[in-house]
Amino acid sequence: MVSDNDDQIILSKIEILKNEGNGHFKENRLPDALNSYSAAFDVANEHVNDGIENLAQLSSTVLSNRAMCYLKQADRNGDDELLQNCVKDCTSALDLLSGNRTKRTTGDESGVRSIQTKLFYRRARAHFMLNELNTAAQDCLTLLSIDKYNKSAATLLKMVRSKHEHEKVDASPLAKILAETKTNLEDLKYEALLLSLKRVYALLSDDVNTIGMELGRRKGSLSLMFDISKGIILGNSIDNRGDEKLCDDDVEDVTKCRVFALKVISTASSYAPFVRRYLVSAMFRNVMVDVVDLASSASSLIPDNLVVVCISLLLRMIIALDDISENTPPKYDSLVNNDAVIKLILAGLFSSDINTQKASLDLLSTWTSNNRDSIAHFSAGDGNSSGKKVNKVSDADMRSMTPRQLAAHNKHRYDVQLAQTARSRRNTMQFLKSNGMKFLLQCVVKSSDNM
Numbered sequence: 001m002v003s004d005n006d007d008q009i010i011l012s013k014i015e016i017l018k019n020e021g022n023g024h025f026k027e028n029r030l031p032d033a034l035n036s037y038s039a040a041f042d043v044a045n046e047h048v049n050d051g052i053e054n055l056a057q058l059s060s061t062v063l064s065n066r067a068m069c070y071l072k073q074a075d076r077n078g079d080d081e082l083l084q085n086c087v088k089d090c091t092s093a094l095d096l097l098s099g100n101r102t103k104r105t106t107g108d109e110s111g112v113r114s115i116q117t118k119l120f121y122r123r124a125r126a127h128f129m130l131n132e133l134n135t136a137a138q139d140c141l142t143l144l145s146i147d148k149y150n151k152s153a154a155t156l157l158k159m160v161r162s163k164h165e166h167e168k169v170d171a172s173p174l175a176k177i178l179a180e181t182k183t184n185l186e187d188l189k190y191e192a193l194l195l196s197l198k199r200v201y202a203l204l205s206d207d208v209n210t211i212g213m214e215l216g217r218r219k220g221s222l223s224l225m226f227d228i229s230k231g232i233i234l235g236n237s238i239d240n241r242g243d244e245k246l247c248d249d250d251v252e253d254v255t256k257c258r259v260f261a262l263k264v265i266s267t268a269s270s271y272a273p274f275v276r277r278y279l280v281s282a283m284f285r286n287v288m289v290d291v292v293d294l295a296s297s298a299s300s301l302i303p304d305n306l307v308v309v310c311i312s313l314l315l316r317m318i319i320a321l322d323d324i325s326e327n328t329p330p331k332y333d334s335l336v337n338n339d340a341v342i343k344l345i346l347a348g349l350f351s352s353d354i355n356t357q358k359a360s361l362d363l364l365s366t367w368t369s370n371n372r373d374s375i376a377h378f379s380a381g382d383g384n385s386s387g388k389k390v391n392k393v394s395d396a397d398m399r400s401m402t403p404r405q406l407a408a409h410n411k412h413r414y415d416v417q418l419a420q421t422a423r424s425r426r427n428t429m430q431f432l433k434s435n436g437m438k439f440l441l442q443c444v445v446k447s448s449d450n451m
Contacts, residue, residue: 007052014040014055018062021069030069037066056096060115063093067122074129083126090123117147124156133164174203174214178221185228190253197228197260204267212268216278226287228261229306230294259306262294266313275320280335288314288340292347307348311359314344315366322423338427341367342434349443357443364440368431370424 021036044059067089074082097112097119124139140157143150177199184193203211215221231254269275279287291310321335341363348360398406431437 010043010047010052011054011058014043014058014062017043018058018065021062021065025065025069030073034066034069037062037069041066056099057112057115060093060096060119063089063096064115064118064122067093067119067126071122071126074126078129080130083130086126087123087130090119090126093119094123113146117143117150117153120146121150121153121156124153124160128156128160128163133160136160137164172214174200174211175218177203178218178224182224185224190250190257193228194253194257194260197257197264200264201260201267204264208267209271212271212274213277215264215268216274222265222278225261225264226290229258229265230290231258255306259309262291262306262309262313266309266316269313269316269320272320272323275317279317280321288317288337292340292344305355307351307353307356308359311344311348311356311363314341315363318363318367338430342431342436345431346434346436346439349439360443364431364436368424368428370420 017036017040021033021040024030024033024036040062041059044055044062047055048059067086070082070086070089073079074086094116097116120139120143124136124143127133127136127139137157137160140153140160143153144157147153177196181193181196181200184190184196200215204215215225269279291314294306294310318336318341345360345364345367348356348363351357351360398409401409
């Protein structure tokens with residue numbers, strides 16, 4: 001046993017070395033600070049079993065300071081070993097304070113809590129930098145249970161949760177395939193790019209609602225699909241690659257890539273909320289015009305099936321954006337670009353491909369229909385339903401209405417029918433004024449043998 005006087009000498013020696021380390025730390029001499037804190041802890045560790053009062057609290061402070069040195073060094077060079085040393089020191093210090101390795105300190109409880117908050121925060125930061133998000137979150141929550149107003153802990157916890165959500169999203173199947181798609185595009189690996197696009201299309205076909213909305217949320221994903229469908233590779237049109245001429249096999253793969261990229265957008269558009277949320281944003285406000293320009297292009301690399309998919313996409317956009325039903329107020333502003341619709345219909349009718357002509361007729365009949373609810377909408381080209389469902393008022397619901405409610409319902413239904421009729425008449429007249437009947441008759445004459 002050592003005497004009380006010896007206790008004070010030991011504590012004083014540790015305090016001097018600790019203060020020496022603090023001085024080095026303030027001057028940003030981290031290696032010197034580490035040496036001083038290590039020397040202080042070595043002295044304390046020699047007397048850990050001597051029953052010196054307040055030794056555990058002082059030792060914890062030294063370890064906390066040394067952990068801060070490790071953390072600051074790791075901030076500079078990203079060394080995981082330094083972060084692990086920080087975690088070890090914080091854990092050892094917390095063990096000392098909790099009495100797991102020596103008798104619990106009898107020092108001031110507020111001083112103990114102050115050290116604990118620093119230790120939990122520093123260990124949480126180290127876990128966060130090591131990407132150990134669950135343990136980082138646990139330390140933040142423990143710290144907040146000690147000090148619920150600790151702003152640093154609350155901020156760090158928010159960062160941990162944000163990173164966790166981001167990584168969870170980035171780990172989704174769609175995220176991985178989109179990353180591969182972008183890499184294959186940058187590396188000009190057209191065959192691999194086609195495979196990636198087919199995988200995205202397959203995911204959408206399995207769950208168009210969930211995957212479609214995730215595709216829309218992912219920054220740059222829709223732009224990537226549109227660029228591929230337009231034949232834009234690394235910022236250049238594939239028709240104008242200069243000396244980088246495509247071989248026949250690459251031309252075929254690129255053409256298929258363009259079709260599947262647009263199929264991805266078209267399939268996602270079979271879910272009306274996707275269209276309303278993402279395809280009418282500022283970035284894609286002219287998407288109808290872009291689709292029509294793509295389908296009407298004179299490029300030799302525009303295949304008939306790409307035009308068919310363009311028509312399919314536009315048809316689905318019409319269904320989503322030009323809806324008048326019992327669930328929709330009859331007074332509304334249509335988001336459909338009718339000039340673009342007419343241009344695409346006429347381009348399709350003028351085509352020599354029978355499937356393109358049929359797709360154009362489907363688009364025309366839908367666009368000019370009086371009641372689109374009665375049409376079984378199927379996409380031209382990929383066979384998927386448009387996904388449009390109308391929740392009609394049932395007979396049972398009508399029987400449960402009061403006379404006033406029933407009268408209001410019947411008036412609304414009548415107003416909807418008037419609006420649908422007006423829309424049909426307006427679209428039909430606009431088509432006829434654009435020489436639509438002339439093109440329609442020419443289509444009938446050209447296709448008489450096949451109709």
